[in-house]
Amino acid sequence: MRKITLALISVLAILLSSCGNSLEQKQTKAGFFKAQELFSEPTRPEGQKDVIELKCDPIDTVRIAFIGLGNRGSSAVYRYTFMEGVKIVALCDLVPENVEKSQQTLLEKGLPKADGYTGEEDWKKICERDDIDLIYICTHWDLHTPIAVYAMEQGKHVATEVPAALTIEECWQLVNTAERTRKHCMQLENCNYDFFEIATLNMAQQGLFGEIVHCEGAYIHDLRGHNFNEDGYWNMWRLKHLEKTDGNTYPTHGFGPISHIMNIHRGDKMNYIVSMSSDQFGMSKYAKEKFGEDSDYAKREYKKGDINTSLIKTEKGKTIMLQHDVTSPRPYSCLHTVSGTMGFAQKYPQKGIALEPNAHHFLAEDALDSLLQAYKHPIVEDIEEKAKEVGGHGGMDFIMDSRLIYCLRNGLPLDQDVYDAAEWSSIFELSQRSVENQSMPVKIPDFTRGSWQKLNKVTYHIN
Numbered sequence: 001m002r003k004i005t006l007a008l009i010s011v012l013a014i015l016l017s018s019c020g021n022s023l024e025q026k027q028t029k030a031g032f033f034k035a036q037e038l039f040s041e042p043t044r045p046e047g048q049k050d051v052i053e054l055k056c057d058p059i060d061t062v063r064i065a066f067i068g069l070g071n072r073g074s075s076a077v078y079r080y081t082f083m084e085g086v087k088i089v090a091l092c093d094l095v096p097e098n099v100e101k102s103q104q105t106l107l108e109k110g111l112p113k114a115d116g117y118t119g120e121e122d123w124k125k126i127c128e129r130d131d132i133d134l135i136y137i138c139t140h141w142d143l144h145t146p147i148a149v150y151a152m153e154q155g156k157h158v159a160t161e162v163p164a165a166l167t168i169e170e171c172w173q174l175v176n177t178a179e180r181t182r183k184h185c186m187q188l189e190n191c192n193y194d195f196f197e198i199a200t201l202n203m204a205q206q207g208l209f210g211e212i213v214h215c216e217g218a219y220i221h222d223l224r225g226h227n228f229n230e231d232g233y234w235n236m237w238r239l240k241h242l243e244k245t246d247g248n249t250y251p252t253h254g255f256g257p258i259s260h261i262m263n264i265h266r267g268d269k270m271n272y273i274v275s276m277s278s279d280q281f282g283m284s285k286y287a288k289e290k291f292g293e294d295s296d297y298a299k300r301e302y303k304k305g306d307i308n309t310s311l312i313k314t315e316k317g318k319t320i321m322l323q324h325d326v327t328s329p330r331p332y333s334c335l336h337t338v339s340g341t342m343g344f345a346q347k348y349p350q351k352g353i354a355l356e357p358n359a360h361h362f363l364a365e366d367a368l369d370s371l372l373q374a375y376k377h378p379i380v381e382d383i384e385e386k387a388k389e390v391g392g393h394g395g396m397d398f399i400m401d402s403r404l405i406y407c408l409r410n411g412l413p414l415d416q417d418v419y420d421a422a423e424w425s426s427i428f429e430l431s432q433r434s435v436e437n438q439s440m441p442v443k444i445p446d447f448t449r450g451s452w453q454k455l456n457k458v459t460y461h462i463n
């Protein structure tokens with residue numbers, strides 16, 4: 001009897017396993033590859049809440065420390081000399097001349113000198129001070145998350161240059177620290193505030209394009225001259241990343257604006273990504289031509305394929321295409337393509353908007369200008385003139401800074417929250433994993449852990 005039972009169990013097991021196989025085969029034929037869950041979502045610690053629409057106490061005068069005063073940090077200090085309601089308390093860079101240069105910027109504007117720091121870990125001392133509200137990070141990428149996390153732990157709000165994080169693990173560190181400390185962590189994605197991008201956000205929110213179905217964003221910027229310049233980026237940090245990392249290593253400029261248009265974590269969420277990179281050709285060619293066949297640069301191996309393309313599918317059935325290319329000789333582009341059921345917008349290569357019932361053609365130039373004027377985002381209204389005067393990528397940098405300070409001073413939620421920072425930066429590692437596995441679909445973690453359904457659109461708050 002026992003033998004018969006065992007035999008029956010074995011037959012059943014074989015039947016069940018063959019069922020499983022045939023199901024798998026059917027799915028394979030139909031193309032249903034399950035996205036690989038390479039990164040688990042850590043459960044939210046008990047008592048910890050999300051920071052969706054986080055409001056903090058208003059700060060009358062925002063006391064700021066700038067860490068990293070290279071190209072980007074020094075121009076940020078310059079912009080802040082035009083800002084009301086701020087006090088620049090500390091300036092920090094490993095290179096003493098960089099600190100001195102920014103001190104001069106303050107002096108030229110009649111502002112008091114800030115405390116200068118030049119030690120490798122002086123950013124810790126700065127974060128520990130009790131007379132600073134905001135830590136503004138403009139170092140190379142590797143220090144963004146470590147400084148941001150330490151700053152929040154010391155009770156400071158954080159604004160960090162892009163990308164905020166380099167790994168999924170770092171993304172979770174930012175999210176968990178912001179949730180635990182109830183501090184703001186904003187990634188300084190300036191492209192969200194460029195005039196065309198923010199007008200198209202307004203248009204999308206007012207339904208001009210109908211249901212948004214697909215968007216595209218990119219960072220296509222020939223940086224070879226900068227990356228291979230020993231006097232360029234500090235310690236040639238950008239080239240070093242290209243040596244060791246494939247995928248989309250600078251996703252946020254193209255992604256930020258379309259992510260807000262698509263209501264990511266405000267009613268929709270990203271589910272999975274597939275990513276493909278070309279091989280690497282351009283950097284080796286450039287290095288050989290510039291430094292010679294036998295040069296160290298020509299012999300180095302660069303992991304980063306010239307052109308990376310990623311596709312993302314959202315929970316609500318929308319698609320996103322992202323591209324990255326810093327190596328090819330071609331004009332700059334962030335794409336900024338918005339495609340809906342009633343209209344279409346694109347910024348590059350030709351700025352244009354096309355609307356039903358004549359969407360076969362872009363609007364004529366004067367009609368486009370009038371439309372952009374009519375849909376000017378309310379946050380741009382008062383500040384446009386000053387932003388253009390101060391500059392910073394045509395003014396968008398100053399709008400970004402002004403919005404950050406305005407929201408902090410008024411105790412309002414910031415335009416970009418820590419989940420934006422994590423989501424946009426997560427493409428850095430997610431695209432790598434997909435690329436190195438023949439473009440395998442990779443599940444995108446839900447950094448809000450379910451709270452993405454609380455809102456239905458992004459709001460840039462005004463008092």
Ligand SMILES: NC(=O)c1ccc[n+]([C@@H]2O[C@H](COP(=O)([O-])OP(=O)(O)OC[C@H]3O[C@@H](n4cnc5c(N)ncnc54)[C@H](O)[C@@H]3O)[C@@H](O)[C@H]2O)c1
Nearest residue numbers: 068069070071072093094095120138139140161162233234
């Ligand atoms: N949003 C934009 O439009 C934009 C444009 C350019 C750069 N960026 C971002 O800004 C950041 C900085 O870029 P960059 O072009 O200014 O690079 P950079 O190399 O010119 O500046 C980095 C600075 O960090 C300093 N630094 C290094 N280690 C430090 C430490 N331990 N403590 C203090 N300072 C330290 C270096 O001395 C250097 O001055 C990067 O994240 C980059 O991606 C953004």
